[in-house]
Amino acid sequence: MTIHVFAGPSLSGSSVLELAGVCPHPPIAHGDLYRLRPGAGDAVLIVDGVYQHTAPVRHKEILDLYAAGVPLYGTASLGALRAAEHQGHGVTGLGTVFAWYRDGRLISDADVALTHGDAEVGFRAFTQAIVSILGVTDSLVAVGRLDPAEASKVVELARSLHFTTRTNANLLASAGKRGLAGPMRLVVDVLRGDRLSDVKRTDAEDAVRGLLAENAPAPPARDVEVPVTTWRKEWSLQHTPATADPEGPTRRQVLACAQLFLPDFPDRHTAHVLAHLRPEYPEVGGDTFLPAWLDALSPEELVRRGILAEGEPATLTKHDRAIRVLVRTFRRRSGRLVYDGIPPELIPDLAALTEQSTRLLRLSNQAVQLNPKFHPGDIPADVLDTTFAALWRTGELATHVLDRGFRSLEEFREQARPYFIAARAFVAMSERPAQAA
Template structure:
């Protein structure tokens, strides 16, 4: 049994991360479980997670892992919070912090939040979480070392300081103004690991040791099924590795590579759409008979919405016009996605597509490494548009992006940015060859 532990500041420098059977991962973020793809023999312990510069771990992602048979446990920080959220939905909690969220003593996500460093400083905490102070004051009061009014005053001071600013110095300064400097100093001293210690670390270490000892809490018997929504399907596409290599490109990246660089992808995408329509539509179009609903659509509105290029309606016959409108507006149920996974039509080419995608994404990483002022996220949109208009040799880049299966022009730009350098290089190579 492998215990996958997603932890940062709560277990910074902790010896439990080096125990046999522990696979340590950085603080969890949205997409990490899709990338990990844990199975029925795995246990996932969520301790710490990211939540500001990236999306936090989502509930449906956890539920999906549970549906795959993975044992999910949460403790100490965001893990305790998510476990309390998902009681009855396949995730169990361990420790004091989890119990406080489950029983309603804690209700805010900010109560476990703090600021911390990255991997280069072992995720060391820079501020104190409110829950850490709550635990120490509880234990000091129980031991008769801190009066209850002083405990309440110290916590009120801590709550008045934003979690991102809650350093020891800031807490002492705020406590000085409130006449609670001595009490706050005592509380901060007792947070040290050789004293009472931080409850987040205590909970996390206890959870790791318990899981390694086989003390895995049973998932509740009354697990409630959660619908597999279009958002969950989109997240899986975005984060699931396309091949067995977890460090390789995701399914969405490989699909974007195919959409952007395969010369015949518009034809492939048209076939993909027609194959997923009821039989009457392809039969009508093959016979040159446009569907009756086409007469009810105003060409001006289709042009205004970007479904047709100016003058395109006059250049196409009725059947081809209907095909273009169908292809560019196609959505899978429930009406949000064009693709929800790599289509089976690409399966035979997956090794080559994944390898090509990896090579082109490496060009982007190399460009950023060579030029610290370059990042594809900062590119003006007109440069992205121009690069792919040149690659595709079209003046109608907006509608051509829809013909390549992008849901919207904005989605095209989002997916195209990491491939901008590759597109420019391909255009330059083609011009040189000519």
């Protein structure tokens, strides 16, 4: 059995991450559980997680993994918070911090929040969390070194500081202004250095050792049904690896590769929509797929809404115009996604597309390594648009991306950024013979 431990500052420098049977991961973020490939009998322990500069781990992705039969545990920090939120529904809580949330002593997400470094500095904490201060004041009061009233004032003062500014120095400076320098010095001295007295660290280490010794509480019965929502489908598509290699492209990236680089994808997409139109929308009648609501929209209105290009009303028959409208506005119920998975029509090409996606994404990674100042997210939208318009040889990018199955220009840009270097290379190669002539 392997324990997949998502941890950062709570276990910074801890030897428990080196124990046999432990597979350490960085603090958990949205999508990490979709990327995880646990083996039979493995368990997941969530300790720390990120939530400001990236989305936090979502409740439904936790439920998704639990419903698949993987035991999940939470402790110490974000793990304790998620465990309290999932009591009886997917996560087993461990430790003191979890008990504080469960019993109502803690109610705020911010009580476990702190700032910390990245992997290069071992996720070292830079500020103090409220739960860490509570743990120390409790222990000092228990041994008679701190008056209960002073302990409450120390915690109240700490709560008045935003977690990003709750450094030892700031805590001491603020305490000095309120006549709490002595009590705060006691607390800060305990929390310095190796943080062996930090309740987060204690909870996390106890949880790891308990799971390895198989003496942790049994997870609840697996009677959890995860609603198949649009967001669940989208998150799964975005983050699930296309192959057994968790470092390889995701299923969404492989689909995007097809949308961006297959010359015939607009035709494939049109066929896909027409094949799935009636199953999704049985009310669409007639062999010509001409729903009544189309008659209420004039060609000028369709142009204004960006569904038709400027010159299309004059060049398309009424039937062809209707087909274009249906293809460009098609959404899976409940109305957000065009694709909620890799379509069956692409399965025969999936291996080749995955290989191509891997190769093209590698170009972007190499560009970042060669130029640390380059990042796909910084590419201006107009540069991205111009490059792919040249690749597709279209003067109507806004409607062409709809023909390729993107729901909007914004979604196209999001999916196209990692492939920009490859697209620019293809455009350069296509222009080379003309320049030579």
